[in-house]
Amino acid sequence: MASEKLQVIPLGGLGEFGMNCLALRYGDDILVIDAGLMFPEEELLGVDIVVPDISYLVENRDKVRAILLTHGHEDHIGGLPWILSELNVPVYGTEFTLAYVEGKLEEHRLLDDAELIEMLPGRQFGIGPFTVRPIRVTHSLVDCVALAITTPLGVVLHTGDFKIDLSSPDGHPFDLQAFAELGKQGVLLHLQDSTNVDRPGFTPGERAVIPRLDDIFAATKKRLFFSCFSSSIHRIKIAMDLAYKHNRKVALIGRSMDNSTEIAQDLGYIEPPQGLIIHPSKIKEYAPHEVCVMISGTQGEPMSALSRAAVDNHKYAKIEAGDTVLLSSRVIPGNEKSIYRVIDHLERRDARVIHDDGTNGLIHVSGHGSAEELRMMINLTQPKYFIPVHGDYRHLKRHVELAKSTGIPEKVLLLEDGDVLEIDSRGAEKVGKVNVGRVCIDNNSTADVVLDTVIRDRKHLGSDGLFLPIIAINKQTGAIEGMPEITTRGFVADDPELLRNARDVVRRTIEESSGEERKDYGVMKDKVRGDLKRFIQKNANRRPLIMPIILEL
Incomplete structure (x- = not known):
């Protein structure tokens, strides 16, 4: 069956x-x-x-x-x-x-x-x-x-x-x-x-973007920075065709843009005319109206070429006042903040940013x-x-x-x-x-x-910080040596007495444990962690990640 x-x-x-x-x-x-x-x-x-x-x-x-x-x-x-x-x-x-x-x-x-x-x-x-x-x-x-x-x-x-x-x-x-x-x-x-x-x-076909993009190429008086998904081979081809029509050289900036375009050329999906594509280092040799820079980073990825250019931190992509930056892509849900952050930086540079379809035609389908x-x-x-x-x-x-x-x-x-x-x-x-x-x-x-426990620990660290009690124990006697130290990261205590009282909690936990328990550091770490957790939650209403460290003397 x-x-x-x-x-x-x-x-x-x-x-x-x-x-x-x-x-x-x-x-x-x-x-x-x-x-x-x-x-x-x-x-x-x-x-x-x-x-x-x-x-x-x-x-x-x-x-x-x-x-x-x-x-x-x-x-x-x-x-x-x-x-x-x-x-x-x-x-x-x-x-x-x-x-x-x-x-x-x-x-x-x-x-x-x-x-x-x-x-x-x-x-x-x-x-x-x-x-x-x-x-x-x-x-x-x-x-x-x-x-x-x-x-x-x-x-x-x-x-x-x-x-x-x-x-x-x-x-x-x-x-x-x-x-x-x-x-x-x-x-x-x-x-x-x-x-x-x-x-x-x-859904409109890919060619539906050509009229609006053609208008943008024609109206742009200085450099045009064109950003789309690096896998959008159709869009890259259309942009290259329009650049050729409007007498602009094309410079490719960004690893993903380079890789996709190279594959597309090797397989015959893009066949740019001889001399159309220039090395990014040659951009400065041409007048602004003679250049189209195809640049990756349309979703505002922090280390992308466009993000770096937006804060004037790219070797070749220099965006100046009057340049046009065209984002020919959709906003992927969840990327809104990073995209609008980049747009804000571009606006500070007095660039003209085109990032939605508007009413004058489509820039993305x-x-x-x-x-x-x-x-x-x-x-x-x-x-x-x-x-x-x-x-x-x-x-x-x-x-x-x-x-x-x-x-x-x-x-x-x-x-x-x-x-x-x-x-x-x-x-x-x-x-x-x-x-x-x-x-x-x-x-x-x-x-x-990455296990679920790791994600949970990272959330703990991000919200409530880290608590590191450091305890010295005599290997022979099991007695605590000196007062425990406590180091914190990302934990803010309003009460100056809190850390002193937390050290007392750790000391009491050690002293009230049996000699056999003190020799089992796994048991002692669990006891210290449990007592500190209750103390901090009660007195500070926080749940930091607690990692006891026991030094053997």
């Missing part, structure tokens, strides 16, 4: 933005779709990235056949180093996606052992009982695909991130015909991107389909079952309502991370859960996992 059941198990990306990862299991064969990361919320102090808990995959490592990538954004490939350090399985992706992956794996010294296999839109290939057909979709990045996976029970369609753009700047439009053909053949299950479900209508595109895809594919993916719970809920309103899917299911959906000849039902969660990583290293 097990071989006649298909299981769909989201490990991340359902109930949050980012960390997209889903397991598709038939019998003893598992395919993993995407391996993303998520950037931490403010409360995850000191954490660099968050990746999905892959306990389920590790427990079933002998069944995992491959990882399939829909595209190269961090929320779909950023968790690969973590997963590949645990599971060395083949990774399939399009040419551009694998170029990003190679750089990421090389950074983590995993590239030599990785098996990266290129997949081409429209060309089928087999993995165990599955037949995979990548289908061209359009998004804010290039070379993106949806995955139509034929299983013994029927076709599972995973859209990845998409919008329907039939006039993509790279000449590779959304493949509507392929999805219409799938609908005629029959789709068992459709998993669809929920990001823009609450936006009515259709989303890479995700809006409600009518989502509805159109359901109408095209005619799925039997439907599951919304990629979004917070409210987005998934809204997407369920949209799918039901079409009257097409026989069953619409709302899944969350860890839910196990089982499909067989009798229907589709949730049958249980697997262990999922978030793994916090420091220093972008697969080795430096």
Whole structure:
């Protein structure tokens, strides 16, 4: 019976933005779709990235056949180093996606052992009982695909991130015909991107920004600093074309901007005219109206090129009064403070800052389909079952309502991370859960996992400070030597008597302990910590992190 059941198990990306990862299991064969990361919320102090808990995959490592990538954004490939350090399985992706992956794996010294296999839109290939057909979709990045996976029970369609753009700047439009053909053949299950479900209508195509950007290029009298997501290859190409049209040289500033542009040029997505791109050191050799600086840091990242230029701390990017700074991107929720801080610095430099769409035309368009595109895809594919993916719970809920309103899917299911959906000849039902969660990583290293206890300690330090009682104990007699010392960090005591009384508490704790307890420093630290905790909470209404230190004399 097990071989006649298909299981769909989201490990991340359902109930949050980012960390997209889903397991598709038939019998003893598992395919993993995407391996993303998520950037931490403010409360995850000191954490660099968050990746999905892959306990389920590790427990079933002998069944995992491959990882399939829909595209190269961090929320779909950023968790690969973590997963590949645990599971060395083949990774399939399009040419551009694998170029990003190679750089990421090389950074983590995993590239030599990785098996990266290129997949081409429209060309089928087999993995165990599955037949995979990548289908061209359009998004804010290039070379993106949806995955139509034929299983013994029927076709599972995973859209990845998409919008329907039939006039993509790279000449590779959304493949509507392929999805219409799938609908005629029959789709068992459709998993669809929920990001823009609450936006009515259709998302404009990438070319929709050209008129407004063209006006900005024409109206700018001095230097133009153009900032967008470094992965927005379409936008970079449009900016370069406009710079050429308006007789401006282009200087690329920022590591991510450099890397993405280099990959895009190598693969033929950007073909700048000879002499258009200049080294940043040459900027000063041209008149201000002859230069367009493409600079990374559109989200106000503290060490980004734009942030440093905004405070006049960049070697090449010098922003002067009358220069124009264009932020051709959306504000990612949570980044508002850092973005507006950079804008404030730019305004102090008397730069003209353009950072929203306004009423005069678009300077940015989303890479995700809006409600009518989502509805159109359901109408095209005619799925039997439907599951919304990629979004917070409210987005998934809204997407369920949209799918039901079409009257097409026989069953619409709302899944969350860890839910196990089982499909067989009798229907589709949730049958249980697997262990999922978030793994916090420091220093972008697969080795430096941050435990919940560490996060809790960091919160303690940030809110109530650190209390370090230092106690000297005679090794032979177990007697306390002198008065305990107390060092604090980030702890402010209003009462000058508090520290003296705290030393008395520590001394009494030691003196009232038995000789046997005094020789067990683990026991003594716990007793001192407990007595001090009660004393400080009662007298100062604070809960600092208490770390007793015992010196053996």
